[in-house]
Amino acid sequence: MATIVPHQQPTPERFFNAINAYELTEAMKAAIEVELFTAIAEGNTAAATIAKRCDAAERGVRILCDFLTIHGFLTNEGTEYALAPDAALFLDRHSRAYLGTAMEFLLTRRVREGHARLAEAVRRGGTALGEGTLERENPDWVKFAEAMMPLMHGPSEIMAAELRKGGEAHKVLDIAASHVLEVAMKNAQAMGVVDRYPLLPGSAFETDFGGDYDLVLIPNFLHHFDPPTCTTFMRKVYAALKPGGRAAIAELVPNPDRVTPPTAAAFSMMMLATTPTGDAYTFAELESISKNAGFVRVELAPPEIGLDRLVIAYR
Amino acid sequence: MATIVPHQQPTPERFFNAINAYELTEAMKAAIEVELFTAIAEGNTAAATIAKRCDAAERGVRILCDFLTIHGFLTNEGTEYALAPDAALFLDRHSRAYLGTAMEFLLTRRVREGHARLAEAVRRGGTALGEGTLERENPDWVKFAEAMMPLMHGPSEIMAAELRKGGEAHKVLDIAASHVLEVAMKNAQAMGVVDRYPLLPGSAFETDFGGDYDLVLIPNFLHHFDPPTCTTFMRKVYAALKPGGRAAIAELVPNPDRVTPPTAAAFSMMMLATTPTGDAYTFAELESISKNAGFVRVELAPPEIGLDRLVIAYR
Numbered sequence: 340m341a342t343i344v345p346h347q348q349p350t351p352e353r354f355f356n357a358i359n360a361y362e363l364t365e366a367m368k369a370a371i372e373v374e375l376f377t378a379i380a381e382g383n384t385a386a387a388t389i390a391k392r393c394d395a396a397e398r399g400v401r402i403l404c405d406f407l408t409i410h411g412f413l414t415n416e417g418t419e420y421a422l423a424p425d426a427a428l429f430l431d432r433h434s435r436a437y438l439g440t441a442m443e444f445l446l447t448r449r450v451r452e453g454h455a456r457l458a459e460a461v462r463r464g465g466t467a468l469g470e471g472t473l474e475r476e477n478p479d480w481v482k483f484a485e486a487m488m489p490l491m492h493g494p495s496e497i498m499a500a501e502l503r504k505g506g507e508a509h510k511v512l513d514i515a516a517s518h519v520l521e522v523a524m525k526n527a528q529a530m531g532v533v534d535r536y537p538l539l540p541g542s543a544f545e546t547d548f549g550g551d552y553d554l555v556l557i558p559n560f561l562h563h564f565d566p567p568t569c570t571t572f573m574r575k576v577y578a579a580l581k582p583g584g585r586a587a588i589a590e591l592v593p594n595p596d597r598v599t600p601p602t603a604a605a606f607s608m609m610m611l612a613t614t615p616t617g618d619a620y621t622f623a624e625l626e627s628i629s630k631n632a633g634f635v636r637v638e639l640a641p642p643e644i645g646l647d648r649l650v651i652a653y654r
Numbered sequence: 655m656a657t658i659v660p661h662q663q664p665t666p667e668r669f670f671n672a673i674n675a676y677e678l679t680e681a682m683k684a685a686i687e688v689e690l691f692t693a694i695a696e697g698n699t700a701a702a703t704i705a706k707r708c709d710a711a712e713r714g715v716r717i718l719c720d721f722l723t724i725h726g727f728l729t730n731e732g733t734e735y736a737l738a739p740d741a742a743l744f745l746d747r748h749s750r751a752y753l754g755t756a757m758e759f760l761l762t763r764r765v766r767e768g769h770a771r772l773a774e775a776v777r778r779g780g781t782a783l784g785e786g787t788l789e790r791e792n793p794d795w796v797k798f799a800e801a802m803m804p805l806m807h808g809p810s811e812i813m814a815a816e817l818r819k820g821g822e823a824h825k826v827l828d829i830a831a832s833h834v835l836e837v838a839m840k841n842a843q844a845m846g847v848v849d850r851y852p853l854l855p856g857s858a859f860e861t862d863f864g865g866d867y868d869l870v871l872i873p874n875f876l877h878h879f880d881p882p883t884c885t886t887f888m889r890k891v892y893a894a895l896k897p898g899g900r901a902a903i904a905e906l907v908p909n910p911d912r913v914t915p916p917t918a919a920a921f922s923m924m925m926l927a928t929t930p931t932g933d934a935y936t937f938a939e940l941e942s943i944s945k946n947a948g949f950v951r952v953e954l955a956p957p958e959i960g961l962d963r964l965v966i967a968y969r
């Protein structure tokens with residue numbers, strides 16, 4: 340999220356730009372669809388040659404490139420465009436860290452509809468869509484799991500390194516949205532660990548976890564639920580851990596002011612629009628949830644795990 | 655538009671924030687609908703009391719207020735919220751400069767749809783919606799005229815003062831979208847100038863303007879059309895002016911780089927999404943259009959007219 344520079348004089352500009360903010364969403368979507376970033380990565384730098392590669396109109400490409408330059412995804416020098424570093428790494432289809440596939444999940448019809456009915460969500464204090472994105476048979480989670488794989492590779496390595504500092508974990512439980520197990524199994528096959536990757540299908544609230552775990556991973560799960568539900572869940576995690584075992588919670592964690600850092604803090608809005616009672620929890624809230632579930636000590640680990648922070652709860 | 659601060663390390667954060675940019679549009683829309691800014695202006699500063707005034711849930715209001723704080727429309731101190739100066743002036747329903755009514759025009763279904771089909775617009779080099787917002791019987795222009803009146807009061811005074819420096823204008827032609835004449839007449843009645851405010855209904859491209867004008871005002875009109883159409887139109891304006899008369903063009907005018915200032919430059923995208931051939935023109939382009947139409951001298955006047963600049967073409 341860009342830094343806000345306060346205007347000296349009141350101006351309607353901020354209002355207009357906020358009302359028109361959706362144009363950036365649509366511009367990113369269009370650019371990924373026509374493979375604009377990939378075209379530039381391939382060495383096309385003028386609107387005419389980019390347009391040819393994208394099978395698009397020069398005028399359309401010129402206006403889109405200028406717009407993306409304004410928003411920091413491209414740079415320009417005269418009539419030549421180049422990719423900004425973030426765009427080169429994440430938006431070129433040839434890059435290992437390509438994120439374009441995540442777009443489809445991030446902008447599913449239900450997520451957009453939840454926001455289109457945001458006034459209703461504000462009035463009722465939760466999504467206007469019933470169960471929102473938490474409905475049991477939501478196939479979007481499969482798309483999500485597939486799309487997030489390249490993105491999560493780096494952060495999961497940071498997380499593993501951080502957790503290894505607290506000792507090796509021999510028996511690990513990894514909590515996930517139930518529908519992504521097929522994707523998880525494919526990933527396990529690709530990584531050659533399928534013989535030590537048993538699955539426990541079913542709802543994380545109902546399925547028997549077994550016990551004696553050294554470590555339970557809870558990545559981006561708790562934000563979908565209210566604190567009492569999180570506490571109930573964490574009690575179940577506590578019971579499944581060995582004495583001295585750890586629960587590793589990865590979450591977007593806003594500061595106590597709830598407005599910084601901006602991306603983590605803004606995530607509350609996504610939860611309001613798309614879930615009945617979800618939220619972005621502060622460390623104090625995650626600590627309280629964990630302690631109410633029986634954990635004796637709760638820490639905020641130093642490194643950033645992508646956009647997440649890592650909270651470690653000790654049994 | 656907020657200033658872009660480049661990240662030191664490549665991060666997917668900018669991508670996520672761009673994909674989710676539409677959340678700010680929806681949040682502004684929801685806040686205006688539930689009268690959140692007005693509630694705060696009336697002295698409600700805690701989520702609970704704001705919620706009561708807005709007939710909304712405290713949790714919904716808290717999340718919305720935090721989100722608007724992140725985006726600079728509110729400030730917070732502990733659990734108390736206050737309006738940022740822009741929000742106090744433009745978003746409190748009791749303010750003379752209230753802009754909330756402009757939202758409806760800015761977010762009409764057709765404008766949103768044009769953006770939802772932006773990849774198509776990029777491919778063809780113009781809106782995917784046929785005539786886009788320029789269709790003849792588009793009632794949105796009436797909404798627009800009504801909504802823009804409070805907003806344009808200040809800028810029109812700046813424009814009048816600037817034009818007065820070049821001498822008094824006794825006979826003035828004001829170009830407008832044809833459907834807004836009824837709104838213009840209501841405004842003229844309210845201002846007590848109806849006896850010297852004759853109307854010329856019909857298309858600005860076809861209606862006989864008459865002649866001997868000292869001044870022709872062309873506010874936010876040319877950006878809807880391509881340069882040849884603008885030139886044809888400016889020839890008609892030229893013919894209607896007295897020798898020594900002036901055409902006053904108010905437009906969002908980007909710099910020659912087409913990416914600064916950001917709001918004016920980004921307006922090209924609105925034209926791509928919603929019109930067949932419209933654009934935000936640089937001063938050099940407006941000068942060229944005017945000179946091709948016969949004008950002898952073209953100036954960029956110093957003051958900002960709201961988000962517009964004033965270009966004066968001399969016959």
